[in-house]
Amino acid sequence: MVQAIRVNQTGGPEVLSWEQVEIGEPGPGEVRIRHTAIGLNFIDTYFRSGLYPAPEGLPFTPGNEGAGVVLTVGEGVTHVKPGDRVAYVGALGAYAQERIIAGDRLVVVPDGIDDKTAAGMMLKGMTARYLLRQTYNVTSETTLLFHAAAGGVGLIAGQWAKHLGATVIGTVGSAEKAELAKANGYEHVINYREENFVERVKEITDGKGCDVVYDSVGKDTYPGSLDCLRPRGLWVSFGQSSGPITDFNLALLGPKGSLFATRPTLFNHIASREDLEQTAGDLFDVVSRGIVKIGVNQEYRLADAAQAHKDLEGRKTTGTTVLIP
Known part of the structure; x- marks a missing residue:
């Protein structure tokens, strides 16, 4: 026993x-x-x-x-x-x-x-790997937003994305977590408790938006994540730490820029x-x-x-x- x-x-x-x-x-x-x-x-x-x-x-x-x-x-x-x-x-x-x-x-x-x-x-590391290398092939030309940047996947993804040469933006919920994210590859860190993350992303990207948004938060970051994307950008919903998204409207993707959306899991990869x-x-x-x-x-x-x-x-x-x- x-x-x-x-x-x-x-x-x-x-x-x-x-x-x-x-x-x-x-x-x-x-x-x-x-x-x-x-x-x-x-x-x-x-x-x-x-x-x-x-x-x-x-x-x-x-x-x-x-x-x-x-x-x-x-x-x-x-x-x-x-x-x-x-x-x-x-x-x-x-x-x-x-x-x-x-x-x-x-x-x-x-x-x-x-x-x-x-x-x-x-789990966290292999998740970061498929997100950055398969779901969207991150390169030096990529600008990305990663929610929960100080979380387990976020800290790994920040370092890996920086190594790939990407412009890496992250969101966190405290000053302490902001410092942690900055030490792990994030060039720009947004404290969502003090700033509107959509507005800050627009400022950081000169209004262009991101190529890809990685979102494991769910309810609290939807539909704001969609507004952080450039036209034809990709929203990657891979978790729901704040609760499930119960009102996803596929029709929103058109007027917000002909966006793409995906819900991948590690186990399929x-x-x-x-x-x-x-x-x-x-x-x-x-x-x-x-x-x-x-x-x-x-x-x-x-x-x-x-x-x-x-x-x-x-x-x-x-x-x-x-x-x-």
Whole structure:
């Protein structure tokens, strides 16, 4: 038996329960790992609250990313072996001391990247990668706006976009977060509690607007995000930390400049083994070379996951947070 966080009914952070669970041995294609660190992400709160239904129903163990050590492997697993340091994203069940996981979801962590960094960067880092390199191919000619610039994805995206030569604009909710964003690649930072972000974007871009707006906030930044775009610009809605957008009107895209809109997810970008390896490889490369630095700014015991969720939803965290089993 091992300890894990379980959700027996959906709701607030108080539904996260610290329980003993039976793990078993890996079957064909599966691997048993011991977690050394687990990433905390906003999507975890969506599953906990019921906004996103857990695929296996209730009860379930939340968490989508982690890092650890391979204990045993099932039949047919050849790309990892016992003792390997591995990380993964996109497999619900991370909030546990140990777990069984499909072997083809694991990637070996390179030397020079520690477990806490690996655990905290997989979802956020690979999200930043597909946003900047696939959803919109950011170059030195790009002007972009990134909401929640001091968040986990935002801090990685700011550094990466700066490396690509883009003009990088970010929004934050406090002076402290503004300084953090400036230190992580953002040339222009807008405190939305003190300034109108649409008006400031227009000023910064001399009225032209941005090529692309990356929006993980949702309700609070819509439809303002659309007004920050140049004609035929792209609005990328990839999260909803302030609440879902319930009144999206497709007809708005025409009069606002024949805009494009998309709602991508990481999991569609790493569904195949080839795509997973390429995406993870690009992330490991920029981190290993020091182009992107992953700041693990908060640590909680796994048993204290409820407090971690409260702090995350209360916007009291910055950058990357990990849970330690």
